[in-house]
Amino acid sequence: MEELSSAQQDYLEALLRLERGGGDGASLTDLARALGVKPASASQMVARLKDGGLVTQAPRDMIHLTRAGRTAAEHVETRHTTVREFLTKVLNVPPDVADGDACKVEHALAADTFNRLRDFMDHIGADDIERDNTVPLPLMHRGGTGLLRRIAGGGGRRARLSAMGVHVGTEIRVLQNAGRGPVMIKAGKSRVAIGRGLATCMHVEPTSDL
Amino acid sequence: MATPRKTIRIALAGNPNCGKTSVFNNLTGAHQHVGNWPGVTVEQKSGDFTYDGVRYEVIDLPGTYSLSAYSVEEEVVERFLRTTPPDVLVNIVDATNLERHLFLTAQLIEQRVPMVVALNMMDEAEEQGLRIDDVQLAQLLDVPVVPIIARRNKGTGQLLAWIAQLGFEPRAGACTVDYGPEIEPAIAALAAHLNPREPASPHMRAAMLLAGRVVCKTDEEDAALQARAAALRRDIERHAREPVEDLFIARWYGFAHGVARTCVTQDARERFDLTARLDDVLTRPVLGLVFFGLCMAGTFELVFALGNPLIALLEQVFAWLGASATAVLPTGALRSLLVDGVIGGVGGVVVFLPNILLLFLAIGFLEDSGYMARAAFVMDGIMHRLGLHGKSFIPMLLGFGCNVPAIMATRTLETKRDRLITSLIIPFMSCGARLPVYALFIGAFFAPHWQAPVLMSLYLLGILVAVAMANLLGLLFFGSDRSPLLLELPPYRLPTLRSVLMLVWTRAWSYLKKAGTVLLAASIVMWYLCTHPAPPGGVEHETRFEHSYAGTVGKAIEPLLRPLGFDWKVSVALVTGFMAKEAVVSTLAVVYDVGDGEGGSHALQNTLREDPVFRNRPLVAYTLMVFVLLYVPCLGVIAIFLKEYGWKWTAFMAAYTTVVAWVAAFLVRMAGVALGF
Known part of the structure; x- marks a missing residue:
């Protein structure tokens, strides 16, 4: 996968979308239009992908992704969605901006960086996040207050936090947050220190400035 | 009056830092240390004393926030209560933070063990302008409640009197936690199939089975019962779109919150909060x-x-x-x-x-x-x-x-x-x-x-x-897999x-x-x-x-x-x-x-x-x-x-x-x- 250029990745991703959009394969014209390039350059690139065994195209016929091409395209797509989700769900970037940024960033990330990003998103349970005005607890500053809205992930996190007086729905105040290390909060009358990893799973709706 | 047994077994349960060890010392006079960080009493410590000619054995259970068995302590307490329930359970709660401490009480209360609640740190609660209606608390929980100040050994006499009374005339409260419309029907359905010869409350046994835990041996051996519980659990989760565990937590919390709200009133006066002031300085990154x-x-x-x-x-x-x-x-x-x-x-x-x-x-x-x-x-x-x-x-x-x-x-x-x-x-x-x-x-x-x-x-x-x-x-x-830090900072x-x-x-x-x-x-x-x-x-x-x-x-x-x-x-x-x-x-x-x-x-x-x-x-x-x-x-x-x-x-x-x-x-x-x- 590594040897694919970012342009090739874009082509594969576009082909995948066109195929999903319906119909049997994609025509060269559709592909060129989807990517905003001239049909001539599209034709050149398709030929190269064909040499790489990623697409098939009978002369003057529709372009199809091969099995390997589909895998590669899906891989690229996952990178795109993961980055976009990170931008929208964690950083609260508006969706259109996030989509554009994701297109640029997805090619630039090293495989390891991407894997870490994906693990992080899994860890905080990003799939469950619906759009709302919460932020992960570590983004709150010292002195900030907010309502605890969600605690993502399993492993008894909610049970353990609840038993210590930190419930979903209660107001919490950030007592210390050094930018790294644990976060200290007050929930009700309990003062609790929470490791940063766990704090990232706690989504707070700020009731003061961050 | 029942014939007095040879020895009456008492167990002390409560959150870390609730003053449990002080109560233990007050009761037994044992030379044991009172710590202030969570988990000083990891060991199961015991002592004994004689009161009114009767011998009492006291077991100081490790401090726990719940019975969910997420830590070694919780496992110890949960297993202790399940396998060797004491004659009298003393639940020590911190009056200054009643709501949180009642979260554990909500889980203890359904064990159907004769229980007395020791309402500790009444002096600090008073300093903070908290007024706690212990009579009402006793009514709501349906167990005796004794206000004490363990640090200064106050209220020990009254606590002892209640322990003795419950030791001789065992009476478990009838209070139950209402698990709500999603769970209660399933509990009722399951309770009908329970072997009635076990002492633990069928309500709690059924509830725990739904949560995927077994409370007593007969339930453990009953595979059909567990399969039934699992099916009911899946139903509930599909319906509520939430893990059963979370529903239970919400209800325990609701119980604690409701009881605390009824029994605690706080005056509006602003007070100097020493802990807040000290923490503000002592826990800063560099300082x-x-x-x-x-x-x-x-x-x-x-x-x-x-x-x-x-x-x-x-x-x-x-x-x-x-x-x-x-x-x-x-x-x-x-x-x-x-x-x-x-x-x-x-x-x-x-x-x-x-x-x-x-x-x-x-x-x-x-x-x-x-x-x-x-x-x-x-x-x-x-x-x-x-x-x-x-x-x-x-x-x-x-x-x-x-x-x-x-x-x-x-x-x-x-x-x-x-x-x-x-x-x-x-x-x-x-x-x-x-x-x-x-x-x-x-x-x-x-x-x-x-x-x-x-x-x-x-x-x-x-x-x-x-x-x-x-x-x-x-x-x-x-x-590199490590568990997240979660630590209470006591006052x-x-x-x-x-x-x-x-x-x-x-x-x-x-x-x-x-x-x-x-x-x-x-x-x-x-x-x-x-x-x-x-x-x-x-x-x-x-x-x-x-x-x-x-x-x-x-x-x-x-x-x-x-x-x-x-x-x-x-x-x-x-x-x-x-x-x-x-x-x-x-x-x-x-x-x-x-x-x-x-x-x-x-x-x-x-x-x-x-x-x-x-x-x-x-x-x-x-x-x-x-x-x-x-x-x-x-x-x-x-x-x-x-x-x-x-x-x-x-x-x-x-x-x-x-x-x-x-x-x-x-x-x-x-x-x-x-x-x-």
Whole structure:
């Protein structure tokens, strides 16, 4: 996968979308239009992908992704969605901006960086996040207050936090947050220190400035 | 009235820091420590007392926030209540934070064990402007509620009266938690299929089955019942789109919240919040670390500045004892045994008692004031880089007192990985028993203004090695999976004199007991090994030892220790140090034969200074201290390790600490030589 250029990745991703959009394969014209390039350059690139065994195209016929091409395209797509989700769900970037940024960033990330990003998103349970005005607890500053809205992930996190007086729905105040290390909060009358990893799973709706 | 049983069993349950241990002490008068960081009572402690002619057994359960079995403590409590329910359960709750403490009560109340709620810290609640309607609380919970102030032993009489009453006329409350429209129908459906002969409430049994847990044996064996519960659980989860567990949590919380709201009123007056003010400063990123450093430095300064004059005093006492014994007894084996073996050996260790007392005084104060949890918070950033988290720091800090309770305290950590790694590096924490060795050598070889820094450097070296090993062990054996930090920061409280002194007293007593038993035995054995077989007539001391058993053992391992600059005498001392590290001192006293006459460590220090191995060589003394710091910990640690982790890890621990000690001591020596010391 590594040897694919970012342009090739874009082509594969576009082909995948066109195929999903319906119909049997994609025509060269559709592909060129989807990517905003001239049909001539599209034709050149398709030929190269064909040499790489990623697409098939009978002369003057529709372009199809091969099995390997589909895998590669899906891989690229996952990178795109993961980055976009990170931008929208964690950083609260508006969706259109996030989509554009994701297109640029997805090619630039090293495989390891991407894997870490994906693990992080899994860890905080990003799939469950619906759009709302919460932020992960570590983004709150010292002195900030907010309502605890969600605690993502399993492993008894909610049970353990609840038993210590930190419930979903209660107001919490950030007592210390050094930018790294644990976060200290007050929930009700309990003062609790929470490791940063766990704090990232706690989504707070700020009731003061961050 | 029911016929009185022989013994009535009471169990104390409650959150960490609820004052459970104080209640335990008030009831039993047992000498046990009251801590202020979560999990001081990891052990299941018990005591007993007699009241009105009846014997009561009290079990102090570990502090837990719930019964969900997410930590070792919760498992212990949950299993205890399930398998061996007590006659009377005393649930201690903190009146200043009633809502949170009732979360546990909500889970205890359905155990259907006769229960009394002790409403503790009523004085603090009053100071905070909280008014608690204990009559209403008793009505809502359907169990007796007794307001108490455990720290000042108030309300114990009334608590006892209720315990006695429930002991003789068992009555469990009928209060149940309402689990709501999603769960209650399923509970009812399931309860119909339960074997009615079990004492536990069917409501709770059914509820727990839905949560995927079994409460009693008959349920455990009933596979059909569990399959039914699993099916119902899936139904509920599909319907509510939430894990059943979360629904339960919400209901327990709802129960606690509702009860607290009804029973607690707070006036609107603004109050000075000491804990908030202190935390605001003491837990700041840089300031917090600075303060923590000062605390540690202050502790070491206290131990020496205040301890040394007292040590001098004790030395005189032992010198006098030795002199008197020499004067009274005729020359011979008995006098040699008493003066050289017993007074010289045991005395050489007992004189360091003031240092140890002061160290525990400081640790006890830090623990009981609530600062220890803050230290863990402040250190979490650093600990994280070791692949551990701040909570591991508490056992490590305790390790400075004694490694054995420190290893026991690792049970507060949630995963086996964290427990094992922390336990494996605790032996590098310089315990109180190593202090006499440092005191001896530092006093002998370093100028007064260098003494505190040298001591500090040893403690720091221990920490550094621990850091390195934590990283290495983590990489080698355990991967990087660690459980998240979750630590309660209890309110700052001025430690009561009683509780700190109790801690100091128990530690002092165990130190003296050790001196009186293990060390006495070690000293006598050493004396025997050093004086037998009898030397050929009229030989000087030095050569006499070379012929003895001790000399033979020392000589046998000397080649291994030669590269570190140690001779056979030091080697012997290191061997006996395995029994207990302070035995290094007593052995040296016997080997150098300085137990008689002027006595005490002063004489030993003079002798050491003149010894050819050490002569004018602080480096050799320092190398030795490094080795003593790091090499295989004492028998006590080995024993607790064996109990906790089995023989394989114990063998590994013993071997790797010794290898680490040798390598570190060798490097120190090489570096010292290169630098021209």
